[in-house]
Amino acid sequence: xxxxxxxxxxxxxxxxxxxxxxxxxxxxxxxxxxxxxxxxxxxxxxxxxxxxxxxxxxxxxxxxxxxxxxxxxxxxxxxxxxxxxxxxxxxxxxxxxxxxxxxxxxxxxxx
Amino acid sequence: xxxxxxxxxxxxxxxxxxxxxxxxxxxxxxxxxxxxxxxxxxxxxxxxxxxxxxxxxxxxxxxxxxxxxxxxxxxxxxxxxxxxxxxxxxxxxxxxxxxxxxxxxxxxxxx
Numbered sequence: 001x002x003x004x005x006x007x008x009x010x011x012x013x014x015x016x017x018x019x020x021x022x023x024x025x026x027x028x029x030x031x032x033x034x035x036x037x038x039x040x041x042x043x044x045x046x047x048x049x050x051x052x053x054x055x056x057x058x059x060x061x062x063x064x065x066x067x068x069x070x071x072x073x074x075x076x077x078x079x080x081x082x083x084x085x086x087x088x089x090x091x092x093x094x095x096x097x098x099x100x101x102x103x104x105x106x107x108x109x110x111x
Numbered sequence: 112x113x114x115x116x117x118x119x120x121x122x123x124x125x126x127x128x129x130x131x132x133x134x135x136x137x138x139x140x141x142x143x144x145x146x147x148x149x150x151x152x153x154x155x156x157x158x159x160x161x162x163x164x165x166x167x168x169x170x171x172x173x174x175x176x177x178x179x180x181x182x183x184x185x186x187x188x189x190x191x192x193x194x195x196x197x198x199x200x201x202x203x204x205x206x207x208x209x210x211x212x213x214x215x216x217x218x219x220x221x222x
Contacts, residue, residue, distance in 0.1 A: 032209040043201055043213040044154065088153055092209055096168070097161055098144055099211055101153035 003027060006089050006102035014110050019076040021105050023089030026070070033065060033072045034099065036088040044088055048074060079109045114138075115214035117202050123220045126192060132217045134185040134202030143185040144211065145177060146201040154201055160185060192221045 005024045013019040025033075032051050036044035050056045050063040050072065062075040076083055086106050090099040115136045124130050134143065142161045146154035158177040159166040165177060174196075176188040185202055197220045203211040 034210065036213075043199075043216045046210055046212060049210055093156060096156060096166060097142055097159045098146075098156035099154075099209075100156070103153055 003094070003100045004089055004091055004102035006087075006105050008103050009106040010108050011105055012108045012110055013079050015079060015081060017079055019079045019083065019107055019109070021074040021076075021087050021089075021107065022071060023073065023102055024071045025089075025091050027091065027094055028067075028070065029094075030091045032092060033063070034090040035061075035063060035072075035074045036090060036101075038086045038088060038104065040085075076107075081109045081111050083107060084109045115202055115204055115212055117200075117214035117217050119217060120215065121218050121220075123222060124189065124192065125222055126194070128192075129188070129190045131189065132187040132200055132202075132219075134187075134214055135183055136204040136212075136214075137183055138204060138206070138212075139182075140204035140206045140212075141182070142205045142207060143179065144203040144205070145185070145187050146203065146213075148199045148201055148216075150198075158187075189219075192219075194221050197221045 003026050035048040037047045038044045048061050048063040050065045056063045060077045064073045086104040088104045089102040093100045118133045145157040148154045157171050160179040163179045174191050178186040199216045201216045202214040205211045
């Protein structure tokens, strides 16, 4: 079982709607969770992090964590064409001080 | 300020060349990382330096040699690379919270 799993998409969402991105992880000991946004040809940019069960909101972004079910999600409200990118879910790597990434979900916001 | 800088932005090298990638951060972060990212794949952890001490990823070939001259600088020395080593090489740093900030990357092409 892969450590971090995401649906690779593409996920197509109309402009102004809510985009919902999901991620599951295998290590029950994971304590922190990160969402990165990566535009084509660019490096990953940290947009959200969450440590506790529940929701965390930052502007149009909401991260949701459910440790019992081992999933973390990212909601993007009022989606804009500029939100079109690949969204990478990441957790700390077991036994190493780095991050393990999911394959990423390619999000397309349709004008 | 979450800026990590990397040079060069692009590098083309032959299989017999020796070259180095450079990374710098001035955020006082204790940990620095090298990741490799192939097209349409997530970043993969290569090396970690924590307080200037190296954690080795055993799956990285010896033709990649990291160096941390001081807490702000990180180098990746390249020698006798193969065409399959062509990728985007990303440097990141972290203050120890788990949140990692990436530089813009060096796009490497091995001919």
